[in-house]
Amino acid sequence: MMKKPFVIRTMTREEVDLAIEWAAQEGWNPGLDDAANYYAADPNGFLIGLLGDEPIATISAIRYDASFGFIGFYIVKPEYRGKGYGIQIWNTALESLEGCNIALDGVVAQQDNYKKSGFQLAYRNIRYEGAGGGGPALSPSIVPLSALSIDQLQSYDQAFFPAPRPQFLQTWLRQPSAQAYGIVKDGQLTGYGVIRQCRSGYKIGPIYADTPGMAEQLFLALKSTVSERDAIFLDVPEVNAEAVALAERYQMTVSFETARMYTQxxxxxPLNRIYGVTSFEIG
Incomplete structure (x- = not known):
């Protein structure tokens, strides 16, 4: 019997749904609209590995611009692990981002493997879990992000991310199962945050803010959009002590962590102004 060929190619939009489903099976708890959101970041950035006609491996290699890329969705079907398929799709993803500073949020157990591919640890991201609900009346300075222009949002966002991401932002901020708020002071955007519905509960991310007080206002506004029966999740850079304190102040507990790593x-x-990471899958 002939051995089936292993073929790696770019995913179709429909196949990104499969990657999301596999991520859910791995316990990553994706957002309800994540497939459309992530695909908007780079339609050519998702790879699938097929053994014959059977999908057995996925990875994303999002190229934001000529200088920065992000790796995620590195999954091999359990029965095909340890057979060399994973490293093939991994190497293809790295080759597709040649010339970029490549980032990832890796599980702690895989750090040493990522180091072999040239990744170096920058810091840990910590996932906190808590409950929604509560919150005081919204501050007059908090506005729906839909009231602001995409240019204003892109201009503010650019300080917090290594590359421009306008297509992703437009989709992320307008996804159907999400709420997004900004803080406006003297006509200027000084912070924004998003909460989106996931398979289980809600994830908050990002929260970017110019001061700890503004971050807390945004957190409370987002938290109050869901009920106290709903779980909420907030991923914070451990190096931002104020972000850690915010999560702990509202009785959130650590449920997961990743290693943020870069090849360059x-x-x-401004990590001291990042109170919530957008996504472990695409940065």
């Missing part, structure tokens, strides 16, 4: 030097981002 760590980008100069």
């Amino acid at each position: 030097s760590e980008p100069e981002l």
Whole structure:
């Protein structure tokens, strides 16, 4: 019997749904609209590995621009692990991002393997879990993000991410099962946050804010959009002590962590103003 060929190619939009489903099976708890959101970031950035006609491996290699890319969705079907298929699709993903500073949020157990491919640890991201509900009346400075122009949002977002991401932002901020708020002071955007519905509960991310007080206002506004029966999740850079304190102040507990790693030097981002990471899958 002839051995089936292993073929790696770019995913179709429908196949991104499969990657999301596999991520759910791995316990990653994706958002309800994540497939459309992530595909908007780079339609050519998703790879699938097929053994004959059977999908057995996925990975995303999002190229934001000529200098920065992000790896995620690195999954091999359990029965095909340890057979060399994973490393093939991994290497293809890295080759597709040649010339970029490549980032990932890797599970702690895989850190040493990622180091073999040239990734270096920058810091840990910590996932906190808590309950929704509560919150005081919204501050007059908090507005729905839909009231602001995409140019204003893109201009503010650019300080917090290593590359422009306008197509992704437009989709992320307008996804159907999400709420998004900004803080406006003297006509200027000084922070924004998003909460989106997931398979289980709701994830908050990002929260970017110019001060700890503004971050807390956004957190409370987002938290109050769901009920106290709903679980909420917030992923914070451990190096931001104020973000850790915010999560702990509202009785959130650690449920998961990742290693943020880069192949080149760590980008100069204002980590002290990042209170919630957008996504472990695409940055």
